[in-house]
Amino acid sequence: MEYEAEIPPFPEGYKVKQKAAVTVSPVEATTFHGFTTSHYNPISQVTTAPHIPCPQAKLETVDPKTCSPKEYLETFIFPVLLPGMASLLHQAKKEKCFERKRTKFIACDFLTEWLYNQNPKRLGEPFTEFFSIPFVEERLKHHPRPPIPLSLLLxxxxxxxxxQSFWRAYLVRCDPEIQELRQWQKKLREDKHIRQRVQFFWAKLKQKVKCEMEDNEELENIPSP
Incomplete structure (x- = not known):
């Protein structure tokens, strides 16, 4: 209410234009602009449009240093980047990235590896993994990554x-006989530990007494002046 009170009123004689009602036929309501009903009821034909590269003539006429940003993207960037993005989505689906919140799949790493191996300057060279790429190795030397949690690697x-192994072990430990056995083993370890400490104490005391006796014998063997 306070916000509406602060809004200045319209000047006198001003009329708000009413938007014309748009009537859409039932067929047009379910058809987007640029699409026909054939897109929703396709003919049972398995046809795939092959990937058409950019015409070579266009590559020769377009100068990357003087062309517009749109021409540069359409000629030099999109023909390589878009197939890489498509491969990235397929791999993300395999890694179940659309089903889980956390996965070991790193999209930037996959796209970097794909673009590096699809570089036209590397035609005929063997496939290079992400961590074997030279600039990636140099980067990780100075900025190492934290280890991936085991929960993502399994x-x-x-x-x-x-x-299942943990659950079975838990059920076994809950058994009364196993509980009694574990208590007996615990007591045995504690008693054994105490006995070891007592034995160590007596051995140390005997060594001390033995040293004192040897010192006394040496003093007795010293001739008097």
Missing amino acids: TEEAAAIAI
Whole structure:
């Protein structure tokens, strides 16, 4: 209410224009601009549009130093970057990034590796992993990464085995006979530890007494003046 009171009133004679009602037919309501009903009811044909590279003539006529930003992106950036982004999405789906909040998959690492290996200047060279790329190795020497948590490195099968093993061990430890055995073992370890300390004390005391006796014997063997 206070906000509405602060708004200045419209001047006299001012009329708000009413927007014209747009009537849309039922077919047009379900069809986006630029699409026809054939997109929603496609013919049962398995046809895939092949990847069409940029025309070579356009590459020759476009100067990367003097062309507009739009031409530079469409000619030199998008033909390489867009296939890399498509591969990135496919790999992210395999790594179940769309199903979990945390995964070991790092999108920037994958895209860096893909672009480095798809570089036209490296045609015919063997595939290079991300951590073997020269500038990546140099970067990680000065800025090492923290280790990845084990929970992200384990596969679903390995994680399931670890959880099941822990649960089985817990159920076994809850058994009354196992509890009694564990208490007996605990008491045995404590008693054994005490006995070791007592033995060490007596051994140290005997060594001390033995040294004192040897000193006394040496003093007795010294001839009097």
